[in-house]
Amino acid sequence: QKEVEQDPGPLSVPEGAIVSLNCTYSNSAFQYFMWYRQYSRKGPELLMYTYSSGNKEDGRFTAQVDKSSKYISLFIRDSQPSDSATYLCAMIRAGSYQLTFGKGTKLSVIP
């Protein structure tokens, strides 16, 4: 079993929809959780960063961490065509520098 599992999609939604992106993980030592957005032919861009369990909101984006279920989510409200990108989850153990990434989910928001 891989340490981080992420459905690669592709996921296609109409403009204005609520998008839910998810990752599961197996290692309970992960303490910090991140979401990166990667546009085609660009590097990953840090979108959200959370520590331990709970929710964090930033504009249309909400990151959710459930450590008891080893499950993290990213919600995008009122999705826009400009949200079309690949979304990568990443996580890190306390005291470590090594990020462990999911494979990424490719999202298309159709006008």
Added chain:
Amino acid sequence: SAVISQKPSRDICQRGTSLTIQCQVDSQVTMMFWYRQQPGQSLTLIATANQGSEATYESGFVIDKFPISRPNLTFSTLTVSNMSPEDSSIYLCSARQGSQETQYFGPGTRLLVL
């Protein structure tokens, strides 16, 4: 957040040759890293670039194949040596500032080996 640039942005190379990729950060950072991103795969850490000393390589990556330099706190290079078509990939530089766990990434170098 740190702004990271990479050169070249892309290249097409012949097998057996070597390519050096440069990574420049606009501010001093504590740690710099090199990743590989292959189609359909997770980002894979190649090594941590250490200032003034040898890089720390992850399992499956060796210095002879991927020599790395980091002469100061804002610059690093990765060389892909004796290339084969299997080295065709995107190579990404990243940096970590202070004690933050987050990493910021450069735009990547797209390498095609024929």
